[in-house]
Amino acid sequence: MIDLKRLRQDPAGSRTSLMRRGDPSVATAIDSILELDRQRREFLVRTEAIKAERNAASDEVARRKRAKESAADIMEGLKSSGEEVKLLDIKLRDIEAELDSLALTIPNFPDERTPEGDASANRLIRSWGQPPAFDFVARPHWELGASLRLFDLPAGVKVAGSGFPLFTGMGAKLGRALASFMLDLHTSEHGYLEIAPPYLVNRATLTGTGQLPKFAEEVYTCSPDDLFLIPTAEVPVTNIHRDEIIEAGALPASYVACTPCFRREAFSHGKDTRGLIRVHQFDKVELVRIVRPEDSVAEHERITTHAETVLQRLGLPYRVVELAAGDTGFASARTYDIEVWAAGVGGWLEVSSSSTFTDFQARRANMRYRPSPKAKPEFVHTLNASGVAFPRTIIALLENNQAADGSVRVPDALAPYLGADRLTPRA
């Protein structure tokens, strides 16, 4: 949720900032919000004045009753003001409901440093490692995976539908190995607390992180229960502290969780449909940090390096890209995408998105902390980064480490977890 006070105090600046996202509909939404906010205050002042009179008169009734005097005249007069208050309260509640539902659709203010423009203006920050060179034609992962019997995509289609991969044998074990490797790295070396959250969450939780109400088409619903399959562990983990005043000593809080992620990909049909590149269900290790506002810039760099470490340990070449304002997600103020090189498909694949949400999610989820024992509570800042997503990591592992004979070398960091240093096609 954006800060309505900021919007009210600096409408022009707020508008300019939000317009950098390239969505012109935001401008009219802002105008409506400002008007509703004005109406809200107008009705609030009127209603509260009447309530103050009523409360004073009620106190007088109480005083007289204690003194054993009659209060019938006052009570008679108060009957009608009760009705008036009720009507004004309803009017006020309607205005506030409209205001809130509109405010929930406004994206976060992009950070001033984000590049101007759409995805074509994304900025390369740094890269690590060298894409491998082969003296044979690199095969794509779907061929390698089939010949190595790591997954059976037609079986996944049969039991669920397209985009629901089914892993077999060493392919299934590879998922377990990646989970253990990444969780061990983040818990023992980066200091994260491991969380195993629910995979189904309620409406308030999904609103807190920003998926609802605007992106309802992107999440799977569980009718008739008002529950939703998580699109990322960010959702349940960030909401751990919803409606809390967090102990200042507990900050920064850092959590890591490995969960399946469910995404309808409603607007991406036809894109990257081959193999494991874009699927409806996948596993991902997610890092979440809840920090003091003044720390969030440095924390963003830190969480990004935590994600990068995963790829470095696995020996996978990658690059870090800062997203332009027009490509930055709804709740995010600033995002780095980490893209891994995949030799078979010959491209860079996003395996991690590392974002700072400033106080946007904290406002929605009402997560605050007390800077000092006597100070007023303030909103925390939230950040998250994938650390990292499995399918595209698997793609890179297979495609970059393949040999001419169709076997695949397993990186040293992963071999102990997998119990093998090479995957070999069975005869």
Add this chain to the structure above:
RNA sequence: GGACAGGUGGCCGAGUGGUUGAAGGCACCACCCUGGAAAGGUGGCAUACCUGCAAGGGUAUCGAGGGUUCGAAUCCCUCCCUGUCCGCCA
């Protein structure tokens, strides 16, 4: 799913329809006491919104939403959650 018992501030916990935003305690903060600390003493200590240059003033909030009433933490209804027991179940 059924039957009871509950949901009150950061935490615990009291609360007869009317100075109860809410006793008391813990925690926390300031001061006193001390060489320093502990113990003890005194005082302070909810949140949001509106209004005001400010001091301040106002409104709302006792799980959520309705209702009764001049007035609800307190009475009634619905829902949610927690505990205990029963049933079912991996």
